[in-house]
Amino acid sequence: MDITQLVYFIKIVECDFNLTLAAEKVHITQSALSQVVSNFENGEGILLFTRKNGRLNELTPAGHVLYRYALEIVQKHQEMLKAIKNEANKLVGSVRIGIPPTLLRSYFIPFLPEFISHHKNIGIEIIEQSANELKALLLDNALDIAVLVQPAALNKNQFEEYSIRLGEYAAYMSIHHDLAELDKIDWSDLKGYPVGTFQKSLTSYHIVLKKLKHAFPKAKIQFTSTSWEYLLETTKDSNKIVIMPIMPKKSAKQNYFLQKKFKESLSFDIGLYRPLKSFYNPAEIILHGALIDFFNSGIMK
Known part of the structure; x- marks a missing residue:
């Protein structure tokens, strides 16, 4: 008899041998x-x-022997299942992952909530800092994984590098903006308009400013913030233009701003970095693998 049949047998006895009731x-x-x-x-x-x-x-008499053993076996089976479940629900470890604010909103909002809901036994601490601050934490062994714009200039003998996707910047503007009718825009089209992006401590600021100065040397970034929401709100019914990484389609669907790609794209690689070591705890392995699978799946395209 298998465990299910033993349960049936016990139930017959408990129901006073009434097969219909059992x-x-x-x-x-x-x-x-x-x-x-x-x-x-x-x-x-x-x-x-x-x-x-x-x-x-x-x-x-044989039935009495089977009944005695069946009760014990079914009880042990239930105890085994409970023990397995309890073990599976134990915290298998924790991971400290560092992500710059720009990348967290652009690429990780679709991933992290779902991962956390499916891996309740993994503790995740998300450190949201600038790229330079995250590099310093990684070097101080205060992070297990960091997501950085490449090249991160980290020693390849000390850190593993995995390129997880190619990002691209876009211009965000009011639906009533002068440039709203254009399919794609030139960088030179931005001349004369107030341009904003993320604050100076973040990599995006320097990438965008360098590109603007290439288009017109006297270009300046006139307003900054760490908040996506604030930057996008500034475009509402104004002539301001915000330059940020392209957001996932779901996040970009709003009725007061437009997302415009550049004819000459400004792209960047995002890298997944972690210290090279002989042992990674199970939580690190699971999260690192899930991140790679998520981006390789093309779900962000």
Whole structure:
């Protein structure tokens, strides 16, 4: 008998050998339950029940032995399942992952909530700092994984580098902006308009400013923030233009601003970095692998 059949057998005894009632309790038909009993008795050549007028009456001596062991086996099986579940629910470890604010909003909002909900036994600490601050934390062994714009200038003998996607900047503007009718825009089209991006401590500021100065040397970034929401709000019914990494399609669907790509794209690589070491805890392995799978799946495209 397997564990399910042992449960059926116990239920028959508990229901005073009433097959109809026992079948209802275990959610199968009476004929199916009767067949389980017949198959075992015929297959093993052992009678488990005495019968009276064709109905089960009581346990035979062999049936009493089986009943005693069945109770013990089913109880142990339940204890085993509970122990396995408890072990699986234990915290398998924690991970400290550093992500710059610009990248966190652009690429990780779709990933992190779902990962956390499916891995409740993994503790995740998200450190949201500038790229330079995250590099310093990584070098001080205060991070397990860091997401940085490449090149991160980290020693390849000390850190593993994995390129997880190619990012691109876009211009965000009001739906009523002078440039709203253009399909794509030139960098020179920005001349004369107030341009904003993320604050100076973040890599995006320097990438964008360098590109602007290439288009017109006297270019300046006139307003900054660490907040996506604030920067996008500044475009509402104004002539301001915000330059930020392209957001996921779901995040970019708003009714007051437009996302415009540049004819001459400004792209960048995002790298996944972690210290090279002989042992990674299970939580680090699971998160690192899930990040790679997520971006390789093309879900962000």
